[in-house]
Amino acid sequence: MKEMIYQTICPGCGIGCGLYIRKNAEGKLSIDHMKSSPVNLGKLCRFGMKLPYYYAKENNAVNQVNASNADVETAIKTAVEILKDADSSSTALLSVGNTTNEEQMAFTKLAATLSTVVQTGVSSECLNMPEASLAEIEKAKRIVLFIDPYAQYPLIVRRLLTAKKNGASIVAVGTQPLNLADETLDLKPGQYDELKLDRESLIIADMHPNSDIKLAKNILVLAQKTGAKIQFMRSFMNSFGTGLSVNQENKMFGLAELVEDIELGNIRTLVVLDSDPIELMPDNEAAIEALKKLDKLIVISSRSSPVTELANIVIATEPVYSKAGTFLNAEGKLLKNSGTGKAGVDALSLLNAGIGGKAFTYDEMNYLVLKAIEAQKENRSVAAECAASDNGISSPKVLKGKYELKYLYNPFMWFDQKDDNDFVLLNRNTVRKLGLRKGGYVNMKSDRGELKMRFRVEALPDGLVLTAKKLPVATGTSTIISMERC
């Protein structure tokens, strides 16, 4: 076989960096830079550089029925039987945006036939669309960061650095000092006046299934009050694309609410499209327990992930890079794959036809997507009017001698990739107090058990431990732990 070259975008986050995936005659993958991509000029971050591992053959999903391999027809037929019996009020469909607009649109069709809607894991209270091109960052006079660009969205670092060169002042809101920020302020929503924003300011925040919705609202209110622009970064390759087929009136839930509904037994059947609640939720174990309560779990996915282990049915689609389709990135750019794989749309079409809906083709879906984009351009939805909630964001009380272990969301870590990020961040005082040794380990204890971790010294507030990985000792985004030398 000849070498295949696919033009695609990075599945890491919502920026949508252009790149090539090369597949040589032996099936070995490598990446190639696409310097003509206006989004990233061919530049890629850590995650992008490691895509050959992400897309490695062993990570591809396989068709399964009740945990044993099956052919695709059987998988789809069995799924149809399940969906025929399912009650629409207790059936949920979830797609957070890890696939093409076309598959998303097809998934919406399936939802309509089932008289339900596709959930995207983000509450409809503050749904928003991309506002401006990321290049606008370079022109801002004052930038407030509610994210850590280095760890979360590395490809905007260069924009921020250019802004700084152009004279912008950059403030980071949070606990971790950032090299590019002029100052780091640990502010509560009530103190946001101190940020001194005006119409020439830009707020950069992010919105993902685990975002604190109260915080997001507060940020939106801050923008409305001060006239500052706001750029929400999103964590999935097609997060914004999921918004194309969403009906404004539909009630959307956050992922946590959805999982709670599953736990309470309100949802008995779940269909997920390239979305893994186990990877997405901060607490793997709790998410697994919740999903086990489902009667039926149907997974349509290109990747094998923890949720495919639990699924009754797995319908495998081809890896994202080889799919035909389009994506909508964080700046509203429509990006296109050069691949030709249509297995996802075809499977959804068969499912839809099986339960009494219409069959459809990829081209029809593509047409609907383009139409939706046109409609969106004409009818730009304004960011939802949000009222600031009075109750502030509560952070857990940390008792003396205990520490707060905080999970710093890193979109790329959501895919449980292997990375040399195996350490926690703590400050020098902690190291001195516990008598930790350079190159040694720290022992962390919580209700969940113990864990030995390597550590890195960073200028953090006392009592705080940061991790960029989900750790088994953590029970959520913030966990109280004790630590000792080992």
Next chain:
Amino acid sequence: MVEVGDKVIGYSTDPGVRNKGASGGLVTAILAAALEKGLVEEVVVLKHINEYEAIPIITSDVEDVLASAGSMHTVPVNLAKYAIGKNVAMPGKPCDIRGVIEQAKRNEVNIDNTYLIGLNCGGTMYPVQTREMLINMYDIDPEDVTGENIEKGNLIFRTKSGEEKGISIDELEEAGYGRRLSCRYCDVKIPVNADLACGNWGVIGELTGNATFCEVMNEKGVRLLENAIDAGYVEIEPASDKAITIREKVNNVMLSMGEKWSEKVFTEIPDGERTQYYMEQFADCINCGACKEICPVCTCGEDSKCTMYHNLEDNYRMSMFHMVRLMHLSDSCIGCGQCTDVCPVDIPLTTIFRRFADKSQKKYNYKAGMTLERPPFLEVMPR
């Protein structure tokens, strides 16, 4: 027949190739002949995607070769790594060829069955920036462009309607557009390190724009050219003295322009400030490793000193990764600019590497990637 040192003017005998390829299609025809007559198994060429984008492919299909014809100043890739472990012929800018030679020094490329057709190069440009430049400086819709060329210091774009518009490169660079920084101060414009050194400099008279000046640099060059002549793909005639002089003149003008840029870019940083300067430059590094991955002279593979001894949990003032690479590249950096291109946080890596490499390479009168006769000298005994 052809001999080493010959300077000839040549063109393709196929009228289609001659008109389509840049400057008479000589290089395209030589590549096609090398492939058809079995001199090589495959060739590395750029597959044309649009005016601003092309991707290197390794192919044994002559059709791909013919389709790849044309100048590509907005595709700043380095082809060296695509030649690894293969029996190929490839066209290349001086920096592509230098990359291949550095790879050959480290036994990654078998130079005896790798045929290198060098192309004169005055510099390459960034595709996205070029689009912007077309709108702002040329007042041309980037989608209307059908071709581009550099002539007498002017960058000329041709549009669908057949119009041509040229602006001097100096003016463009003044405005922040134009060539990549590493190209501006590059000091190899004619690829004398290749087997054949080809280009349109020195093509004069009625052949202007319709033929290629070609210098045969070594025995492999003789084989390449003779193979193409025997196959009836190309015709050559000796270059006149005037042509040779003009080629030299263009080269000298380009080189002196490069020297001026070099002085401008490499201003001395005072002794007490350099450590701080370098630490600040590397402070934004996100450890993506793209600079190593794309480096055309790096042959270490995945497990190499720079990555294996670098650990994210270390909070050193400077990362071991960059320290090791600064050392490692001081004898092999060819200044191609790839690392700067792909750096997601815009660290001016090539300029930094050149600051280190220039000092060492000048001291030992060594220029990386120019000849196989001098091995990587970090590894050899002093004479």
Next chain:
Amino acid sequence: MTENKQWEPKIVAFCCNWCSYGGADTAGMGRFQQPASLRIIRVMCSGRIDPLHVFNAFLEGADAVLVTGCHLGDCHYVNGNYKTQVRYDFMEDMVKELGLEPERLHLSWISASEGEKFANFVREVTEQVRKLGPSPLKPEGVN
């Protein structure tokens, strides 16, 4: 560390097993006063000293690094120290370009019998470095 206590530079010396380590030993046996600043790392041959070891020493907080080995021609492994010489030339250029003072990196050939030479060498470097102050590459929190 209190303010008024005098700062002591940290000096890392790479010594080869056959000559310069012997030299350090001889210096000790000969009771030549040696500064407390010295940390010796023994390697089998100076040819084993990779530039990355030297850089790592700086990054870990060394104020100066000494590369020592057998006299040229005396290498236990025939030509190991010639290789050291080649690498050292590069390291020297690099350290200079990096902006570190040249006094922070030294090369010296010391035989096993040259205890006094070793002691004097270390003392001289210590004095030079004491004047320069801490290395700019020293990590935060390291004395």
